[in-house]
Amino acid sequence: MSNTLVSSPPASPRVALFVTCLVDAMRPSVGFAALKLLQDAGCRVEVPMQQTCCGQPAFNSGDTKDTAVLARRFIEQFEPYDYVVAPSGSCAGMTRAHYPEALADDPRWAERARKLGARTFELMSFLVDVMHYKPAGVKFPATATYHDSCSGLRELGVFDQPRALLGQVGGLTMKPLEGNDVCCGFGGTFCVKYPAISNAVVSEKAAAIERTGAQVLLGGDMGCLMNMAGKLHRNGSPVLVYHAAEVLAGMADAPSISARSSDKG
Amino acid sequence: MTARDDILGRVRAALGRRSIDPASVASAAATLLADLPSTRPRLLASSLAEAFIARVTSPKVAATAERIESTAALPEAVARYLRARDLPKAIALQPLALLRSLDWSGFAVRDRVASDEVAAIGMARWGIAETGSLVFHSGADTAVLANFLPLHHIVLLRKADLLAYLEDYATLVAGQPMPRNVNLISGASGTTDIEGSLVLGAHGPRYMHVVLVDA
Amino acid sequence: MQTSVISFKARADAALADPTLKLAIDRTTGTAERKRAAALVDFPQFEAARERGKRIKDHVIEHLDHYLLEFERNAIASGAKVHWATSADEASRIVVDLCRQAKAKRVTRVKSMLGEEIGLPHALDAAGFERFETDLAEHIVQLAGDRPSHIVWPSMHRTREQVSVMFKKAHRVPHKDETIEAMVDSARRELRDKFLSADVSISGANFLIADTGATCTVTNEGNAELTTSPPRMHIVTAGIEKLVPSLPHAFALLRLLVRSATGADVTQYTTFHCGPKKPVDLDGPEEFHIVLVDNGRTKMLADAGLRDMLRCLRCGACMNHCVVFKQLGGHAYGGVYPGPMGAVLTPVFDGLKESRELSHACTLNGKCQEVCPVDIPLPTLMRGWRDRSWREGLEPSSMRFGMGIFTFVASRPWIYRLGATVAVRMMRLFGRGGWIRGMPGLGPWTAHRDFPVPSGRTFMARYANGEGRQK
Numbered sequence: 001m002s003n004t005l006v007s008s009p010p011a012s013p014r015v016a017l018f019v020t021c022l023v024d025a026m027r028p029s030v031g032f033a034a035l036k037l038l039q040d041a042g043c044r045v046e047v048p049m050q051q052t053c054c055g056q057p058a059f060n061s062g063d064t065k066d067t068a069v070l071a072r073r074f075i076e077q078f079e080p081y082d083y084v085v086a087p088s089g090s091c092a093g094m095t096r097a098h099y100p101e102a103l104a105d106d107p108r109w110a111e112r113a114r115k116l117g118a119r120t121f122e123l124m125s126f127l128v129d130v131m132h133y134k135p136a137g138v139k140f141p142a143t144a145t146y147h148d149s150c151s152g153l154r155e156l157g158v159f160d161q162p163r164a165l166l167g168q169v170g171g172l173t174m175k176p177l178e179g180n181d182v183c184c185g186f187g188g189t190f191c192v193k194y195p196a197i198s199n200a201v202v203s204e205k206a207a208a209i210e211r212t213g214a215q216v217l218l219g220g221d222m223g224c225l226m227n228m229a230g231k232l233h234r235n236g237s238p239v240l241v242y243h244a245a246e247v248l249a250g251m252a253d254a255p256s257i258s259a260r261s262s263d264k265g
Numbered sequence: 266m267t268a269r270d271d272i273l274g275r276v277r278a279a280l281g282r283r284s285i286d287p288a289s290v291a292s293a294a295a296t297l298l299a300d301l302p303s304t305r306p307r308l309l310a311s312s313l314a315e316a317f318i319a320r321v322t323s324p325k326v327a328a329t330a331e332r333i334e335s336t337a338a339l340p341e342a343v344a345r346y347l348r349a350r351d352l353p354k355a356i357a358l359q360p361l362a363l364l365r366s367l368d369w370s371g372f373a374v375r376d377r378v379a380s381d382e383v384a385a386i387g388m389a390r391w392g393i394a395e396t397g398s399l400v401f402h403s404g405a406d407t408a409v410l411a412n413f414l415p416l417h418h419i420v421l422l423r424k425a426d427l428l429a430y431l432e433d434y435a436t437l438v439a440g441q442p443m444p445r446n447v448n449l450i451s452g453a454s455g456t457t458d459i460e461g462s463l464v465l466g467a468h469g470p471r472y473m474h475v476v477l478v479d480a
Numbered sequence: 481m482q483t484s485v486i487s488f489k490a491r492a493d494a495a496l497a498d499p500t501l502k503l504a505i506d507r508t509t510g511t512a513e514r515k516r517a518a519a520l521v522d523f524p525q526f527e528a529a530r531e532r533g534k535r536i537k538d539h540v541i542e543h544l545d546h547y548l549l550e551f552e553r554n555a556i557a558s559g560a561k562v563h564w565a566t567s568a569d570e571a572s573r574i575v576v577d578l579c580r581q582a583k584a585k586r587v588t589r590v591k592s593m594l595g596e597e598i599g600l601p602h603a604l605d606a607a608g609f610e611r612f613e614t615d616l617a618e619h620i621v622q623l624a625g626d627r628p629s630h631i632v633w634p635s636m637h638r639t640r641e642q643v644s645v646m647f648k649k650a651h652r653v654p655h656k657d658e659t660i661e662a663m664v665d666s667a668r669r670e671l672r673d674k675f676l677s678a679d680v681s682i683s684g685a686n687f688l689i690a691d692t693g694a695t696c697t698v699t700n701e702g703n704a705e706l707t708t709s710p711p712r713m714h715i716v717t718a719g720i721e722k723l724v725p726s727l728p729h730a731f732a733l734l735r736l737l738v739r740s741a742t743g744a745d746v747t748q749y750t751t752f753h754c755g756p757k758k759p760v761d762l763d764g765p766e767e768f769h770i771v772l773v774d775n776g777r778t779k780m781l782a783d784a785g786l787r788d789m790l791r792c793l794r795c796g797a798c799m800n801h802c803v804v805f806k807q808l809g810g811h812a813y814g815g816v817y818p819g820p821m822g823a824v825l826t827p828v829f830d831g832l833k834e835s836r837e838l839s840h841a842c843t844l845n846g847k848c849q850e851v852c853p854v855d856i857p858l859p860t861l862m863r864g865w866r867d868r869s870w871r872e873g874l875e876p877s878s879m880r881f882g883m884g885i886f887t888f889v890a891s892r893p894w895i896y897r898l899g900a901t902v903a904v905r906m907m908r909l910f911g912r913g914g915w916i917r918g919m920p921g922l923g924p925w926t927a928h929r930d931f932p933v934p935s936g937r938t939f940m941a942r943y944a945n946g947e948g949r950q951k
Contacts, residue, residue, distance in 0.1 A: 019939050025900045026932065028939035035948045045950060047943050052890040058883055060844060062866030062875065066887040073891060101860075150845035183803045187843025192924040194841050196496050199928035200807040201843075230929030233915055255914065257932050268564040272720065272774045276545045279782035285546045294725040297536050297732075304529035304732065306522065306745070325745060360762075380676055396746040408762035409709045413702045431734070435727040443558065443692050443754035445764045446709070451746050454702040456664060458617035458633055459640050460504065461511035464664045467616060468671065469702020469748070 009131045015043040016081035018074075018120075020091045021053050022222035027257065030222065033249035034087045034123050040249075041133035048077045056094040059102055060188050067102040068109075075099070075112050083130065084120040087245050088221050089152020090188075092122040097155040122152050123245055124220060128161035134168050138250045141171030145214040146244070147205075147228065148181045149221035162220060162244050169247060175212045179205070186227040199231075206231045209239060216256075217241045229257040301432055306395065313394050313427040314477060321397035321475055326452035327465050328397065328473040335480060339421055340369050342476050343386060346419060352383060357415065359387040361406045364421070378411040385415035389450075391437070392422045392475075395430045396451050399475065403446040412448055418470035423480050488837040491812040501637055505809050508636045512800040515743025516851070523739060533736045534854045536729050537791040540721075544781065547690040547723040548772070554693030558755030560768045565598075568829075571773045572603035575682060575715055578769055579609055582713040584679035590697065590704045591615035592684025593631050593794060594719050594773060597816045597829065600682065612674045614703040616667050623650050629810030631817060632741050632796040637809050675706040681765070683708055685718040686737065686794075687730045688770075694754035695770060696730055698737065698747045705751055714765040716753065720777050721790040727752075733793060736853035740795040776828040785864040789824050791854040798848035798858060804841055813838055820848035824861045832865065836874055839865035897940060904934040 015038055023030045038045045055070030074095060078084045086092040099113035127133040146166070152158035166172060185191060185201030205228060209217055217232070217239050219225050229241035240256035266274075276282075309319040314332075321328045333342055347354055355373040358364055364386060378385050387407075389399035399420055403409045412418065428434055434449075454469030465471055495501055520526050540547055552562045565571035575598075579587055587609045589595065601622075604611045613622040620635035621628055623646045628634030635643070640660055647663055648654045651670045655662035683704060687696040695716045697704045708714045724730045738744050757764030780786040799805040799819025810818030815826035815835065823838035839862040848858040869875055889895050910919040911933030918926045925931050942948070 021900075024939040025904055026934045028935055028937070028942055031939040031943070032948045035950075039950050047940075049940070049944065050893045051940075052893055052896040053886075055887075055890070058887060060863065060866070061879060061883060062863065062868070062870035063880075063883045063887075064867050064870070066883055069887055070890055150843070150847070154846035154850060181847075183843050183845035183847065185803065185843065187845065190841075190843045194492070195924035195927055197492060197804055197807055197841065198843075200496055201803045202929065226932055227929065230915075230925070230931055233930045233932075234928070268566045268570060268774075271566050272564055272772070272778060273545055273548065275774070275778035276548065276720075276781060279778060280542065280545065282545065285543065287546065290543050290546055291725075293539060294729065297532065297539055297725075298728050301728075301732075304525050304532050305735070306525060380672060398746065398750070403761055403764065404758075405760040405762070409705060410763050413705045413709075431731040432728045435731060439727075443694055443752065445753070445755055445758055445761050446705075447694075447752040447754075448705065449746075449750040450748065451750075452748050454700065454748055456616045456701050457511070457742060458615070458620070458635060459638075459643055459660045459663060461508040461633060461636075462640075462660050464661050466668070467664055467701035467703070468614070468668055468675075468706055 009042070010082065011042070013043055013082040015045050015083045015085055016078050017045055017047045018051060018054070018078065018084055018086040018091065018095075019047065020086055020088045020222070022226070023087055026222060026226065027243070029251055029254050030087050030243040030245050033243070033245040033251045034085070036249040036251070037123070037127060037133070037135070037245060038085060040135070041127055041131040043131065046081070050077050054091050054094045055102070056091065057189060059094065059098060064102055068105075071099045071102050071113065072109060075109070075116050079112065079116055082119065083126065084116065085123050085126045086120075087123045087243065089122045089149050089156055089158050090221050090223060092120055093151035093155035096120045122156050122158050122220065124165055125156060125158045125161045128164050135165060135248050136168070138168065138248060139170040140247050140252055142216050143173045143175055143214045144216035144218050145175045145177040145209060145212040146180060147177060147184060147217060147219040147224060149219055149224045150183050152220055153181055158220065165248050166218070166244060172247070175214045177212055178208045184224045184228050186223045188223065191227060202227055202231045206235055206237065210237055215240060218244045218247060220244055225257055301430070305430055308394050308429060313429060314424050316394040316429075317392050317397060317427055318477065320394060321452070323397070326397040327455060328452045328475055330475040330477060332477045332479065334478070336363065336367065336421065336478050339476060339478070340367055340372070343419055344371070346474055347384060352417070355383065357382050357385040357411065359385070359407060359411055361388050364388055378408065378414045380414055382415040384417040384419065385411055386419050386421070387411060388421040389426070391426045391428050391434060392477075393428050393431055393434060393449070396449075398449045398451040400434060401448040401450065402444040404444055409446045409448065412450060413469045415470055416466075417472045417474065418453075419474045419476065421476050421478060423478055425480060488812065488814060488841065491814060492808055492841070495808040495812045500639055500642075501809050502807075504637055504639045505806055508630070508633050509800045509806050512742065512796070516740060516797060516800070519739040519743040519745065523745075526739070529732065529735055530853055530855060533733050534791065536724065536732060537854050540723050540725065541781065541787065541790050544720065544723065547725065548720060550690040551688055551693055551723055554691060555770055556693070558693045560693060560755050560770050563769060563771045565771055566774045568598040568775045571598040571717060571771055571775065572600050574771050575600060575717060576603055576607045578713065578715055579604070579607070579680050582680050582767070584609060584713070586610045586612070586674070586678045588612045588614050588674060588678040588681045588707045588711070589618070590681070590683035590699070590707050591618045591634065592682075592717060593628070593816065594684050594717050595682065596628060597775060598717065598773060600717070612671065612678070614671055614675065614707045616664065616701060619667055619671065620646065627811065629818065630796060630799065631794055637811060671703070675703070676710050678707070678711045680713045680715065681707045681711045682715045682717065685716050685722055687724050687733065688718055688722045689727055689730055689752070690723055691726045692754055694752045696750065696752050698734065698750055700748045702749060705749060708753065708765070709763045712765055713767045713769065714753070714756075715769045715771065717771045717773060720772050720774055721792075737793045737795050740793070740797040740851065740853040780828060786824070786828070786861065788856050789821075789861060791856050792821055793853060795853055797851040797853065801847045801851045803843065803845065803847075820858045820862070824858060824865070827865055832869055832872065833874055836865065836869045839863075839869075897938070900938050901941065904936070904938060907931070907934050908936070
């Protein structure tokens with residue numbers, strides 16, 4: 001599925017930020033970075049206060065019934081907006097690519113899911129494909145490498161957009177990651193259900209990251225970033241890990257996901 | 266109920282059958298082959314002969330090739346091939362009138378391919394430029410085993426029998442009864458079964474040499 | 481061949497602890513990935529060809545009864561005998577009976593995954609025939625006494641060093657050099673006379689051509705032809721999904737199959753068999769038998785959540801690119817087919833209860849579908865098995881309970897906020913220097929990785945407090 005390029009960006013659209021569980025609990029700075037970027041891009045951003053989880057853990061566990069419960073809640077909350085944006089390819093992919101599947105038993109809901117899905121985007125692809133946004137005056141002098149999270153890449157076609165955005169950041173040199181499109185081994189519940197296999201996969205990913213010689217690892221999905229950061233830190237690697245949104249919003253002066261010093265927050 | 270009835274019954278139930286109109290099925294099948302050039306690779310050269318030679322001698326197809334002007338030059342080409350590899354002038358010859366009628370004086374000629382045959386000479390019915398393939402039909406003048414037993418397989422192919430694509434062969438033989446075996450042979454035998462590493466000369470011939478004659 | 485819930489984890493652990501296996505896997509899958517990528521560079525029409533291939537397969541599936549009957553009619557007209565088998569047992573019984581009818585002592589086999597599926601090697605051995613596998617990889621598997629671990633490279637799990645030891649022990653005139661070339665030469669010598677002295681040969685089919693009744697094999701070594709011409713009887717076993725309408729349709733799929741499997745554009749030998757030896761033929765079998773096998777395929781056809789799997793060309797690309805397969809190799813999957821396609825097929829053959837782990841041991845990253853030459857939605861099919869498993873009550877009760885709690889909480893924002901705040905506070909208690917090395921509930925994570933300490937207050941709490949508002 002690819003985002004259709006709009007010919008000119010919409011004027012002042014009403015955008016709902018879907019924060020996502022991991023950003024909400026683990027790293028709110030990503031959410032605030034997303035807010036800032038969307039605001040700078042000319043959007044009127046709101047955060048629907050009743051939002052919780054998109055239901056992906058239930059969906060991937062085969063619990064379609066519970067997924068449908070959460071899907072209906074989500075649709076009701078986010079339908080009123082022009083666009084729904086999430087700083088996560090996996091969560092945006094869940095709602096856009098899989099809600100119709102989860103609601104297949106009820107054609108009316110499935111249709112509402114499809115309609116909302118067409119307006120639901122991962123953050124960076126929204127900024128580029130819909131808002132034609134270019135960050136200005138942002139600096140992050142460092143060498144970095146980029147991991148393409150699987151859902152964003154394959155379900156939503158997120159590939160060029162992060163690179164286009166990061167290309168505007170002053171002082172930032174990107175180094176290609178060998179196997180940038182190879183799964184990091186997170187896979188949601190996979191990493192805790194099959195920890196040994198997940199570890200084998202993320203070990204290879206960590207080795208590839210270290211081979212780039214980059215100082216920083218960037219990506220678009222918290223689950224993947226936490227997984228890779230956790231492995232890098234256990235390995236004693238000095239590589240810093242940030243969500244790309246933090247760098248783009250000029251908020252990467254906060255300690256990184258793999259910082260050694262304790263975090264104030 | 267026989268297994269046949271069981272299986273067909275299940276298939277029909279699964280498809281929600283309905284009566285089939287063979288003509289419309291055939292028409293749908295034909296439509297699936299529309300605009301073949303859009304799903305085929307480009308040939309390596311503009312002339313069929315150059316494209317075929319380029320493909321058959323490429324690393325992707327493990328074969329050697331040469332061109333001769335007339336079929337009468339074949340025995341000399343074979344003699345050169347054997348001499349260059351220090352092999353005796355002993356060959357098995359496919360029982361094709363055209364091949365048998367050539368001047369093989371100086372050669373020890375066998376008419377059947379032994380299981381430890383060193384060199385066998387054959388003639389392909391067609392060549393396909395897309396893949397560098399030689400086409401053989403089993404029949405009175407073509408034993409299937411003759412193409413697989415020898416170590417060195419030297420094959421005569423006429424330029425006039427070159428085809429561009431795999432489908433061109435299919436079009437030529439459409440509607441005719443099939444021989445027992447059709448062999449499309451693209452280079453020498455090989456295997457990647459040990460660690461994915463390519464080795465030439467598994468059970469079939471280890472060396473394939475194509476002699477393209479400008480006839 | 482049964483899989484079992486307990487043994488998947490045990491097998492996976494054993495595989496992960498085996499560095500020799502990992503070496504073998506990396507050598508083979510690494511080469512396969514590189515070669516496929518290189519082949520696609522030379523074939524920019526690949527995506528369009530893939531679309532055509534998908535439509536051809538879907539068309540055949542939607543008219544399977546029509547094509548089965550057309551194939552049978554034409555095969556019989558060519559002089560072949562056609563048999564039908566609903567189950568694996570029935571199929572291998574038909575083959576054994578035919579071998580008995582032919583008064584066979586020695587039987588040669590050409591590699592066929594369908595043959596594995598129906599348990600043919602074991603059935604032939606049990607019936608007392610002398611069986612020779614003629615593909616190099618299957619020969620290695622036979623010598624090792626184990627099972628195929630990959631559908632294209634069955635002996636992928638063996639390093640060259642291991643093969644060398646086996647050949648030196650078993651071959652009459654083994655290799656002297658420790659090169660792969662010398663080992664292949666040794667196998668060529670060893671198997672030569674077997675081809676020519678067999679009574680019955682058994683092979684599979686990559687395609688069944690409906691409008692001529694011909695079967696097609698796509699191979700590299702030459703053993704398929706050397707095996708199937710000399711004996712007086714040749715038996716082909718094939719799944720009913722192998723049908724294609726005609727030769728050009730087979731060629732369209734051939735372009736996808738070989739590039740996806742090995743990165744070559746075409747295999748050395750594309751051979752079509754049509755009927756037994758004709759009076760004019762110089763060689764060939766007196767009898768040619770084709771066994772059409774169902775074994776769960778009609779079940780897949782009837783199930784909208786599985787039908788797409790019938791498109792499978794058995795190329796192996798999915799497993800070559802699967803991060804899980806590349807860590808485990810094929811044996812860990814426990815069934816006939818490994819990797820992503822095996823995770824979808826094994827529950828059909830062995831039952832979901834025995835094999836539910838396979839579809840769960842997957843990150844759903846989608847690379848398999850991306851490289852599938854006929855665009856089978858493998859992640860969707862795998863999730864479909866998870867859904868079935870849930871509805872059939874096969875999932876652990878702790879999981880059901882946990883998911884129920886999570887849904888309850890996630891449906892009530894105020895409880896969810898409270899829960900998130902509590903969880904964050906708890907995690908901060910276990911953190912040292914920004915990281916958690918161990919914490920109850922996080923065991924599977926922290927066994928191998930550190931867990932980053934949450935920042936502090938949740939986003940929603942901070943936003944509710946006025947942070948981040950639009951200026």
